[in-house]
Amino acid sequence: MTIQEIQEEIVDEFSMFDDWMQRYEYMIELGKSLPLIEEKYKTDDNIIKGCQSKVWVHAEMNEDKIDFTADSDAIITKGIIAILIRAFSGQHPKDIIEADTSFIDEIGLKEHLSPTRANGLVSMIKQLKMYAIAYQTQLN
Amino acid sequence: MFDVHKIREDFPILKRTVNGKPLVYFDNAATSQTPQVVIDTIVDYYSNYNANIHRGVHTLSQEATDAYETARKKIQHHFNAKHTHEIILTSGTTHSINIVATGFTNFLSKGDEIIVSALEHHSNIVPWQMLCERTGAILKVIPMNEEGELLMNVYDQLLSDKTKLVFTNHISNALGTINAIEEIIEKAHKIGAAVLIDGAQSCPHIKPDVQALDVDFYVVSAHKLCGPTGVGMLYGKEEWLNKLPPYQGGGEMIDQVTFEKTTYAGLPHKFEAGTPNICGGIAFGAALDYMNTIGFDNIATYENELLEYGTKRLLEIEGLKIYGTSKNKTSVISFNLENIHPYDVGTIVDKLGIAVRTGHHCAQPIMDFYKIPGTIRASFSFYNTKEEIDVLVEAIIKAKMMLS
Numbered sequence: 104m105t106i107q108e109i110q111e112e113i114v115d116e117f118s119m120f121d122d123w124m125q126r127y128e129y130m131i132e133l134g135k136s137l138p139l140i141e142e143k144y145k146t147d148d149n150i151i152k153g154c155q156s157k158v159w160v161h162a163e164m165n166e167d168k169i170d171f172t173a174d175s176d177a178i179i180t181k182g183i184i185a186i187l188i189r190a191f192s193g194q195h196p197k198d199i200i201e202a203d204t205s206f207i208d209e210i211g212l213k214e215h216l217s218p219t220r221a222n223g224l225v226s227m228i229k230q231l232k233m234y235a236i237a238y239q240t241q242l243n
Numbered sequence: 244m245f246d247v248h249k250i251r252e253d254f255p256i257l258k259r260t261v262n263g264k265p266l267v268y269f270d271n272a273a274t275s276q277t278p279q280v281v282i283d284t285i286v287d288y289y290s291n292y293n294a295n296i297h298r299g300v301h302t303l304s305q306e307a308t309d310a311y312e313t314a315r316k317k318i319q320h321h322f323n324a325k326h327t328h329e330i331i332l333t334s335g336t337t338h339s340i341n342i343v344a345t346g347f348t349n350f351l352s353k354g355d356e357i358i359v360s361a362l363e364h365h366s367n368i369v370p371w372q373m374l375c376e377r378t379g380a381i382l383k384v385i386p387m388n389e390e391g392e393l394l395m396n397v398y399d400q401l402l403s404d405k406t407k408l409v410f411t412n413h414i415s416n417a418l419g420t421i422n423a424i425e426e427i428i429e430k431a432h433k434i435g436a437a438v439l440i441d442g443a444q445s446c447p448h449i450k451p452d453v454q455a456l457d458v459d460f461y462v463v464s465a466h467k468l469c470g471p472t473g474v475g476m477l478y479g480k481e482e483w484l485n486k487l488p489p490y491q492g493g494g495e496m497i498d499q500v501t502f503e504k505t506t507y508a509g510l511p512h513k514f515e516a517g518t519p520n521i522c523g524g525i526a527f528g529a530a531l532d533y534m535n536t537i538g539f540d541n542i543a544t545y546e547n548e549l550l551e552y553g554t555k556r557l558l559e560i561e562g563l564k565i566y567g568t569s570k571n572k573t574s575v576i577s578f579n580l581e582n583i584h585p586y587d588v589g590t591i592v593d594k595l596g597i598a599v600r601t602g603h604h605c606a607q608p609i610m611d612f613y614k615i616p617g618t619i620r621a622s623f624s625f626y627n628t629k630e631e632i633d634v635l636v637e638a639i640i641k642a643k644m645m646l647s
Contacts, residue, residue, distance in 0.1 A: 123262075123594055128645060155602050156586045156616070176616060177584035178646060179591075 106198055109190045110206035117210040126211060130182035137185035138192065140172040151223070151230045156180045158227060162234035168193050169238055171231065183212065184227055191231050196242065199235035204228050245541040250626050253278040253533075257626065264596025267631045272416055272575055272622035273600055274466045275447055277530075281469060284529040288522040296521055297495060297512070311521050314528030315511070321531045322461065323452040324478055328510035331477040331484070332524045336443045337366045339462035339477035340410075342514055343439055344370035346487035351407055353379030358401050358436075360411035361387040361612070362420060365605040367441055371410060385411070387612065391418040391567035395426065406436040413445035417606035417620070418567025419575030421445070428458055437483065443467055447624065448546060448573045450539040453478050465523065470530035474523030477514065484510050491516040542625045546574040549623040553632045557621075560639055566609075566618055574623040580639070583646045585619045591642035592619075597635055 104112070120126045140149070144161040151158045156177030163170050171188045175181040190206070191199050207224065251257050254276050259266050268276060288310070294303035296311050312327075319327045333339045351357075357371050361384050375382050383406075385398045393411070402409075409431040414421050428438045439460035442451055447468045453461050460483065464475040479487070489496055489507055493516030498506040507513050534542070553576050557563055562581035579585055589601030602617040603610045610617055621635060 124645070127591070127594075131645065156584050177586045179587045180584075 106190050106194055106202045113186060113189065114206050114209045123211070127179065127182075130186070130212075131178050132182075133185045133189070134175075134178055134181035134183075137174070137181055137188065138170075138172045140174045144172070145174065151226050155223065158184055158223070160184070160227075160230055160234075162231075162238070164196075164238050164241070167242065168195055169199065169235060171234070180223065183224055186210075186212075187227055187231060191235075196235040196239040200232055200239060202232075245537070245545055245625075247545070247626065247628055250537065251628075253280065254626055255279060255282070261596040261598070262594050267597040267627075267634050269621040269623060269627065269631070269635060270598045270600050271447065271624040271627075272419075272444060272467075272620065274472065275469050275624055276626065277471065278469055278533050280533050281471070281526050281529050284526045285471065285522055288525055293522070295518055307521055310525045311519075314525045317528040317531050318476055321450065321535065322463075322476075322478055323454050325454060326481055326510075329478055329481055329484060331479065331511045331514045332519055332527075333462075333475050333477050333514075334473055334520065335464040335466070335475035336441060336462045339460075339475055340367060340439070340441065341370050342477055342490040343460050343462075343479070343487070344374045345490055347374055347408060348377050349488055350486075351378040351380045354405060355380040355407045356383050356401075356403070356405040357381070358383045358385060358398070358406055358409045358431075360385045360393055360422065361608060362391070362393065362412060362415040362418065362422070363410075363606065363608070364412065364416050364441075364443075365607065367410065367412065368608075380407070381405075387420075387609070390569045391415065391420045391609075392569045392571075393420075393422055395423060398427065399430065402430060402434050402436070404434060406431065406434055408437050408439065410439045410441070412441040412443070413451065414448070414573050415567065415606070415609075416444045416575075417603075417609050417618070418569075418577055419444075419572040419622075420567055420569045421571045421573060423571075424458070425456065428456060432457065444573070444575075447534075448539075448543060450535075459483050465527040465530060468530055469533055470527045471523050474520045474527050476527075481510065484514070487514075489513050489516070493517040495519075537625065545625050546623060549627055549629065549632065550574040550576070552629050553621065553623060553635075556632055556636045557639070560636065560643065562643070563639070566613055566615075575620060576622075577618040577620045579615060579618050580643055580646075583643065585615075585617045587646050588619050588639065588642045591645060592635070592638040595634075595638040595641070597638055599635075 140159050140161045145159045149159045158175045160173045171192045173184045256276050292303050292306040294307045296308040315330050316327055319330050371382055383401045385393045387393055413424055424440055431438045437459040440458050442461050442463045446463045459480050461478040466472040496508050496513050496516040498508045564579055566577045585601040600620040
């Protein structure tokens with residue numbers, strides 16, 4: 104599936120819920136399916152800055168595609184990074200760089216998250232795209 | 244007669260909703276809300292007599308100057324300073340501390356010691372570290388115990404003839420502990436060290452008497468006690484303020500200026516370079532008037548009731564741990580739910596209309612002491628109610644269900 108298709112799928116899933124509590128519970132549920140980062144990569148260098156909770160992300164290139172793994176010490180944050188990784192993992196760096204992330208608004212995440220957390224979300228997207236840019240440079 | 248429901252009428256913001264729920268504001272230790280009378284003072288200033296002070300001969304300037312200087316007198320009386328010119332109006336606690344820390348560069352030499360407490364806010368550690376870098380002085384720390392109290396026996400050992408300055412907050416922002424500043428001041432003075440007390444967290448709850456305390460410097464931010472942001476006080480004993488060099492150069496702080504030499508203005512203007520926060524200063528005075536009308540004895544009694552009730556109710560929740568359990572504390576409850584990140588809890592309770600602070604509260608050393616990433620902090624003010632505490636408890640239970 105393309106990033107666009109995965110994002111539409113996520114939006115569809117979230118549209119089933121009509122209140123914020125259910126959305127949050129589903130997000131927490133998605134966090135449980137997050138491909139976990141290996142312990143050895145849980146270093147300070149891999150922490151995303153701008154989040155109140157800790158988020159570690161690791162990226163690896165496999166046959167022109169990037170696989171992301173991550174973890175967080177807070178479970179709502181873990182849900183958010185899980186959603187982003189579901190959309191971006193296994194994709195070509197170029198597609199990740201160009202990906203539109205407005206689906207975040209559509210699933211009601213951005214408006215439902217506190218301002219500092221929203222910044223954390225922005226930092227997460229930025230970090231995932233930075234990895235993509237780095238790998239894209241290697242490919243060139 | 245203290246009537247919380249009547250008092251709540253004074254605060255327009257308490258009528259608003261957040262995420263469809265009535266606002267429950269429990270982040271008072273970060274900033275307090277503003278009563279209508281203070282808002283009116285601000286509107287009145289800009290509507291009727293906005294002008295620059297201390298220089299114009301025109302009517303507006305005179306009126307603004309009078310109001311600003313009247314506010315300074317109110318602040319002087321509130322804190323019982325001996326002289327009006329011992330009250331320096333600043334942009335807030337951080338600014339006030341920096342005036343002292345920068346000024347002390349002149350008085351310290353290599354090997355001199357500064358003592359600070361382990362309960363400090365970040366902003367209170369950095370100016371002293373910078374001072375130490377400039378002078379070669381050494382920073383010593385009074386450690387704390389599990390209850391969040393300073394170890395006074397270690398303080399005794401830290402004091403020596405090398406100690407030049409002791410600095411601590413009156414009340415800890417992260418834990419609410421009320422420090423034994425009377426003892427800290429007395430012991431520091433015995434060995435000839437100066438003492439600066441950060442009253443940012445104490446001034447909303449108690450009315451310090453700087454002369455009775457015999458403190459050398461005392462600093463406060465107006466926004467913690469129903470005033471606006473961007474204004475605060477540096478109290479200093481006259482002899483200390485005369486000794487300290489000016490912090491910033493500019494207008495207002497000068498007496499005579501030629502290209503060869505400038506002579507500085509006297510107190511308090513020596514430390515008030517540039518156009519000050521005129522409206523803020525006047526509103527600071529109005530905020531003190533408001534709080535004195537309610538009465539600090541009434542405030543303390545009522546807030547203690549809230550603290551007791553809140554502590555009891557929160558501890559009913561299984562797996563909830565409170566950090567900062569000193570018998571001598573103010574209406575701040577810092578806590579965590581077992582195995583749940585404070586940030587997750589903060590996010591959920593915000594959805595329920597409750598404002599609490601989550602994180603390390605700019606006091607990372609305290610969080611390191613307890614080996615936790617942060618806490619959830621509910622800080623109560625005299626305009627909060629027991630019913631609001633019930634709402635918080637319900638929300639925490641809901642969050643716990645969702646998050647575990």
